[in-house]
Amino acid sequence: MDLTPYVDNLRQELAVAAEAGGDDARALAERLTAPLESAARLTLLNALSAAMGEVTRELAPGSVDVRLRGLDPEFVVTAPPAPEPFREVREQAEPLAAPMPPPPPPADADDGTMARINFRLPAHLKARAESAAAAEGLSVNAWLVRAVSVALDGGGRTSTPGRGKESGGRGFTGWVR
Structure with missing residues (x-):
């Protein structure tokens, strides 16, 4: 996102306001525009960052981040994960085996x-x-390390006994809202 048009608009508005004050005010406004440009950019970045924080709270578990590339912000959107499509579960049940998460x-x-x-x-x-x-009697860090390990090494999926393919009967798996 290019902030230059917004900063230029602020500079023009300051010049118009200074015209009403005469030559001294116009000269002062010209001297102030250069230092005000960086302050205006920083203020705009703070406003954008706060706005994206609010958007992220509404999108959770998705998010929107503001990154600074040179002088201009860049928005990075992380969409929430798509729901799994429904699929039919096989007729024959496999033996009930609830995978246990590995210990840390x-x-x-x-x-x-x-x-x-x-x-x-x-x-x-x-x-x-x-x-x-x-x-589980763990620190948040240890719990997160284990969760990442399970997700990467153990497939990241656990099943609930009595549901899905372990239940025996005909059923469906997936998410419903």
């Missing part, structure tokens, strides 16, 4: 290197993650 990896299992990331998520998801971690 032992501390000596990794090579000792750690990577740090900043992870932003909506407040309602953060509260749920904190509750789930507390219920």
Whole structure:
């Protein structure tokens, strides 16, 4: 998004307002326009960032982020995941086997290197993650590490006993709103 037209419009409005004050006011306005340009850009970026924060709260679990590229902001939209299509479950049931999430990896299992990331998520998801971690007696960080590990190594899907393909009868899987 190019902020230049908005900053130029502000500069023109300041010049028009200074015309009413005479030559001294016009000269002062000309001297102030250069320093005001960076302040105007920063103010516009703050307003855009706040607006995208509100949009993100409404889109959760999707999000809209504002990134600065040079002098201009860029919007990055992350859509919420699409619901799974409905599919028919096979007639024959497989033995009931509820996969258990793997325990957190032992501390000596990794090579000792750690990577740090900043992870932003909506407040309602953060509260749920904190509750789930507390219920399992883990820190939020340990719980998130395990959740990522399960999602990447274990397929990321668990099933509910008595539903879906384990239930035996004819059924459907998917999400409904």
